Amino acid sequence: MSSTAVGYLPGDAWLVAGSSVLVSLAGPAQESALALWPLVRDGAPAADVVAAVTASRPAAWVVVSVEPGLARVLVRGEPGVTVVGADGTREVVTGSGLITWAERVFPHAVEVEIGEPLVSGDAAVALLPVPAGVVRAGFARWSLAAGAEPARPAAGAPAPGAPETAAPDPMEPPPATPASERGDPTTAGAHPIPTREHAVEPEPDIRPEPDVELEPEGEPAPEPDDTAGDDAVTVIAMVPRHAAPAVSGPPTLTPEAESVVSAVLPEQGAHRADVTQSVPLDEELDPRGADRAVGPTIGASGDAAPPDAAPDLAPETTATTAPTSGRPAGQPTGNVLLGDHDGITMLAEDLPAGFVPPRLPPEPPPGWVYASMCPSGHANQPHAGNCRICGQPIPPADPVATPRPLLGRVRLSTGTVVDLDRRVVIGRSPTVTRVSSSELPRLVTVPSPLQDVSRSHVEIRADDWHLVVADLHSTNGTVVRAPDRPEQLLHPGQELVVEPGWVVDLGDGITFVIETAG
Amino acid sequence: MMQVAWGTATDRGRYRRTNEDALLAEPPVFLVSDGMGGHAAGEVAAAIVVDEFRSRAGEVEVEADWVTRCIISAGRRIRDGVRGGATVVGAAVVTHSGEPYWLAFNIGDSRVYRLAEGELTQISVDHSYVQELVDAGELSVADSRHHPQRNVITRAVGLAGDGDPDCWLIPGREGDRLLLCSDGVSGELDDAAMATLLSEHVHPQRAADALIRAAVSAGGRDNATAVVVDVLAVAAGTDPVATTVRRSGGATNGVPDIELTRPRRVDRA
Numbered sequence: 001m002s003s004t005a006v007g008y009l010p011g012d013a014w015l016v017a018g019s020s021v022l023v024s025l026a027g028p029a030q031e032s033a034l035a036l037w038p039l040v041r042d043g044a045p046a047a048d049v050v051a052a053v054t055a056s057r058p059a060a061w062v063v064v065s066v067e068p069g070l071a072r073v074l075v076r077g078e079p080g081v082t083v084v085g086a087d088g089t090r091e092v093v094t095g096s097g098l099i100t101w102a103e104r105v106f107p108h109a110v111e112v113e114i115g116e117p118l119v120s121g122d123a124a125v126a127l128l129p130v131p132a133g134v135v136r137a138g139f140a141r142w143s144l145a146a147g148a149e150p151a152r153p154a155a156g157a158p159a160p161g162a163p164e165t166a167a168p169d170p171m172e173p174p175p176a177t178p179a180s181e182r183g184d185p186t187t188a189g190a191h192p193i194p195t196r197e198h199a200v201e202p203e204p205d206i207r208p209e210p211d212v213e214l215e216p217e218g219e220p221a222p223e224p225d226d227t228a229g230d231d232a233v234t235v236i237a238m239v240p241r242h243a244a245p246a247v248s249g250p251p252t253l254t255p256e257a258e259s260v261v262s263a264v265l266p267e268q269g270a271h272r273a274d275v276t277q278s279v280p281l282d283e284e285l286d287p288r289g290a291d292r293a294v295g296p297t298i299g300a301s302g303d304a305a306p307p308d309a310a311p312d313l314a315p316e317t318t319a320t321t322a323p324t325s326g327r328p329a330g331q332p333t334g335n336v337l338l339g340d341h342d343g344i345t346m347l348a349e350d351l352p353a354g355f356v357p358p359r360l361p362p363e364p365p366p367g368w369v370y371a372s373m374c375p376s377g378h379a380n381q382p383h384a385g386n387c388r389i390c391g392q393p394i395p396p397a398d399p400v401a402t403p404r405p406l407l408g409r410v411r412l413s414t415g416t417v418v419d420l421d422r423r424v425v426i427g428r429s430p431t432v433t434r435v436s437s438s439e440l441p442r443l444v445t446v447p448s449p450l451q452d453v454s455r456s457h458v459e460i461r462a463d464d465w466h467l468v469v470a471d472l473h474s475t476n477g478t479v480v481r482a483p484d485r486p487e488q489l490l491h492p493g494q495e496l497v498v499e500p501g502w503v504v505d506l507g508d509g510i511t512f513v514i515e516t517a518g
Numbered sequence: 519m520m521q522v523a524w525g526t527a528t529d530r531g532r533y534r535r536t537n538e539d540a541l542l543a544e545p546p547v548f549l550v551s552d553g554m555g556g557h558a559a560g561e562v563a564a565a566i567v568v569d570e571f572r573s574r575a576g577e578v579e580v581e582a583d584w585v586t587r588c589i590i591s592a593g594r595r596i597r598d599g600v601r602g603g604a605t606v607v608g609a610a611v612v613t614h615s616g617e618p619y620w621l622a623f624n625i626g627d628s629r630v631y632r633l634a635e636g637e638l639t640q641i642s643v644d645h646s647y648v649q650e651l652v653d654a655g656e657l658s659v660a661d662s663r664h665h666p667q668r669n670v671i672t673r674a675v676g677l678a679g680d681g682d683p684d685c686w687l688i689p690g691r692e693g694d695r696l697l698l699c700s701d702g703v704s705g706e707l708d709d710a711a712m713a714t715l716l717s718e719h720v721h722p723q724r725a726a727d728a729l730i731r732a733a734v735s736a737g738g739r740d741n742a743t744a745v746v747v748d749v750l751a752v753a754a755g756t757d758p759v760a761t762t763v764r765r766s767g768g769a770t771n772g773v774p775d776i777e778l779t780r781p782r783r784v785d786r787a
Contacts, residue, residue, distance in 0.1 A: 416615055432687035434643055437623065440582040440685050443614035 008128050011138015016040045017130050021049055022142050024062040026077065032056035033134050041132060042346050046072050050101075060095070064112055064142070071109040076101035084111030111143075361399075366438060367422075369464055370399035379405045381465045406517040407462050408500060410444075413511045418444055420462055420517075425472070426506065427457040452476050452507030460498075460514075467514060469504055470495040479505040520611050520618040520690045521751040524548065525723025527730040531702055532738030539700045539743035540564035540604075546580050546611035547571050550628050550743050552700040554674065555602020563604040563676055567592045571608070580610050582685055585623050589680055596676025603677035607642055609696050609747065618690035618752055623683040627671045629704050631712065632688065633695040638713035641686055645673035663708070669701070694749045695722070699729065702742030706733040722746040 008015060014033035016023040018040035025033055035056070039049050046065035053061050060077025073081050073093050080094035086108045095101045106112070130137075364370060371379035374387035374394045382399035386392065409419045410426075418424050423441035425432065428448040432441060441461075446453055454474040461468055471478040471490040478490040481503045490496060498504070500516045522545060530537035538553035538560035551567040553560030570592040578584055589606060596602060605626025612621045622630045624642040627649075632639050643649060647670040651657035662668060673679030695716060703712070707729070715732060719725035726744045733742040 418615070429689045429691075430687070431689060432685070433641075434684050434686060436682040437582040437586045437685045438682055440621075440687065443617070443619060443687055445615055445617040445689070 008137035009139045015137035016134050020066050022064045025058045026060040029058050070107045074103045082113035083109045086110045364401045368401050369404045371402045409515050410512045423461040425459045427455050428453045430456040446510045448508040450508050457506050466497045469498045476507050524747040525726040526745045527726040528743035529730050537741045539741040540568045542568045548745050549608030550698040552605040552628050559600040559602025562600045563596045563602040566595050567604050567606050593676045593680040603674035620688040622686040625673050625683050628700045631697040633716050646671045690752050692752045696747045698745040700743040702740035703733045706736040722748050
């Protein structure tokens with residue numbers, strides 16, 4: 001888990017941390033943050049994340065996406081983002097004054113800071129770990145280190161001596177190093193960075209393609225003069241706010257900085273899976289739980305074993321966490337994530353332990369459909385916006401099984417009108433063979449002096465919420481005419497979903513039009 | 519509207535002590551029911567089926583749901599009473615868009631045939647073990663007539679599968695003749711023999727008598743019952759069919775050479 005660990009300090013902004021994407025939302029953005037979580041967790045492309053972020057219209061936001069060989073930074077509003085290159089140079093990206101947002105790509109970035117640049121000297125800040133999840137943060141740091149160790153020096157992170165620990169658990173004795181210090185490995189190394197062997201393991205995988213150098217393409221990003229610099233990217237997100245510096249570590253943050261999140265970006269799916277599984281789904285969702293979980297870790301700042309932080313966090317919060325205030329009590333947190341309303345595809349192995357897929361509703365009995373009911377009790381297609389009969393808005397609710405309402409009727413050129421409350425067979429002399437009594441259709445006989453119309457020529461039936469016209473292997477075929485498209489000759493036995501206003505021609509002057517029930 | 523004439527005949531056969539078949543010929547409904555079960559159970563079960571259809575006739579327009587209700591109600595009475603079970607095969611005159619139709623319905627192995635333009639066609643499909651073998655392609659129709667388990671049925675009113683009868687809708691056409699019969703007829707006579715007898719006798723009552731006589735002569739191993747209904751005239755219109763039917767036959771069956779139990783009276787009170 002250490003590879004994705006994100007360290008932070010509590011604050012007011014909503015921080016959504018994933019393996020390759022970090023999102024910060026200003027203001028009351030709890031729902032948005034929760035909605036973003038599945039995307040971020042699954043490492044969705046930056047474009048998808050941005051689309052989701054903008055949909056919720058937060059006043060200010062930051063999206064940092066680390067892709068193989070580059071860091072993509074998008075900023076809207078005040079919070080500035082500072083990107084630290086491999087050579088220690090710093091570039092600020094801000095959305096201030098822009099109508100939309102700023103986007104920059106940094107091929108050789110080793111650190112990205114969002115918000116006010118850290119001042120030299122606060123290199124060592126005690127950060128709270130967030131492997132992956134949603135927290136309320138004022139400041140966060142996210143570190144990407146590759147290679148066994150050189151990353152740190154370049155990033156100004158931990159000392160060369162403790163490179164291994166630094167990468168996996170930057171949050172601990174957080175190497176929130178100012179740019180000025182980045183070049184000085186000693187500074188970072190001087191801090192009490194817990195050394196753990198297992199923490200190292202992620203490192204080799206962290207950097208996807210260490211050897212791949214992206215072309216600067218006119219990017220202001222400095223050329224990496226340090227080989228190690230390429231291997232590590234630290235993303236620091238800082239959300240300006242009055243915040244109680246929850247942590248008073250040896251190295252202090254700049255006054256403006258309220259919390260710091262630091263994490264190593266994992267590039268390997270396996271690591272992500274590990275992280276995800278280490279924390280119960282509900283916990284990850286519950287910012288409050290996450291905050292609380294941090295407590296103990298803070299107390300032990302410096303020496304606390306980061307790897308333990310996550311495991312500890314899970315059980316503790318599980319037992320005590322109540323639904324966040326923003327969410328209606330009783331609403332299972334899981335629904336937010338598991339609904340897959342966003343069309344997210346995920347691997348089964350990424351599902352939390354004990355995950356039980358929601359059961360699909362059973363097939364409704366014959367003649368019944370699932371429907372959303374309007375306040376007046378009219379059945380409508382599931383999740384319809386307004387009632388098709390009275391126009392009232394339909395309150396959101398799970399569809400219920402109900403007898404299918406009358407969807408329409410057929411008006412024949414002979415003047416006959418037939419409701420489509422059951423199957424209708426039209427022909428010169430229609431017959432029905434061996435159906436159960438409940439499926440018995442209505443028969444409509446039409447004159448056909450030229451016998452162009454077959455005995456059983458065509459049938460019209462309701463299927464779920466649709467009306468279907470089916471040619472019954474008629475001799476001369478069935479023609480369907482829609483107002484806005486060329487007429488269509490049905491093949492023998494062919495079926496077609498039809499809409500009100502469409503005309504069906506059986507030949508011999510016999511036609512009928514589909515009408516709405518109303 | 520449809521004008522019909524009909525004739526009915528039934529016989530207990532040569533081996534059965536009782537006649538567990540029952541019939542109803544009361545426009546717009548015609549049916550045959552073959553009871554089964556020990557003691558008097560079969561006879562009572564078949565009688566219950568007929569009684570349900572008769573007592574419910576006229577309460578609403580006859581259509582498929584009405585048929586289903588009659589059968590379900592009969593099944594409930596049979597279960598609550600003597601147990602046993604009964605087949606039911608029938609044909610009722612219904613109208614669709616003003617046009618008269620035969621609504622044929624079936625549960626069990628009694629049958630409905632149609633003789634049209636000299637050709638006899640079996641309309642219903644048996645709910646029987648051998649029929650399932652035939653459907654599965656494991657048995658020929660010819661062999662099914664001699665299969666040892668040919669009397670095993672898979673659905674019966676009061677026993678199983680009586681909630682939703684199989685149905686057919688057949689346009690009422692002038693000159694057509696329907697035959698409803700129990701397996702005491704169809705088991706003794708093949709289709710060709712039945713077609714010949716039905717074609718030879720113009721009057722439906724004589725046709726019914728001839729069928730029963732032939733079935734008993736051919737073996738008479740089971741109760742045999744036949745209802746023959748002729749379509750005399752068809753005209754468009756929505757008048758209730760029952761009131762425009764020209765009655766013929768039914769209660770006035772001719773007395774055959776061999777013993778024949780009298781058909782159940784169809785006169786309404």
